[in-house]
Amino acid sequence: MSYLLDTTMVSEFRKKTPDAGAVKWFDSVRSGQLYVSALMVGELRKGIERLADRDPTQAAALDDWCRRLVRGFSDRIIPVTQDIAETWGRLSARTPLPVVDGLMAATALVHDWTFVTRNTTDVEPTGVRVLNPFVN
Structure with a gap:
């Protein structure tokens, strides 16, 4: 089984004390089963850029972390393809979805992956398999 990690899941491991359920789940899967979307990389970059003016030191630390993360997932960063865009279009025509989560x-x-996220409410109407390791 393979998993697509949401930004909330990836960001959890920046915390000094990440959620115990998330850590337990993460430790139970092989890294080769884990994928991220290029959109997740964009969400991280957006957060870093927003932080840069307020706290350049923290932004630099996050930038370094993000670069290491991208290197680690280099062959498992999934772009938005035409098939993905069309699937999103069909889904969001029926049910309003936040664009990135959708x-x-x-x-x-x-x-045919499981979507790993803390924010299950927004995506459950899509029919995607969802896993919230923060509560499971």
Whole structure:
């Protein structure tokens, strides 16, 4: 089984004390089973850029972490393809979805992966398999 990690899941491991359920789940899977969306990389970059003016030191630390993360996932960063975009279009025509979460759910659906996120409410209407390790 393969998994698409949401930004909330990846960001959890920046915390000094990450959620015990998330750590337990993460330790139970092989790294080769884990994928991220290019959109997740964009969400991280957006956060870093927003922080840069307020706290350049913290932004630099996050930038370094993000670069290491991208290197670690280099062959497992999934772009938004035409198939993913069309799947998102069909899904969001029926049920309003946040764009990024909806595109990530569409990515998981297209690849037949489980979407790992803390924010299950927004994507459950898509029919994607969802795992919230923060409560499971």
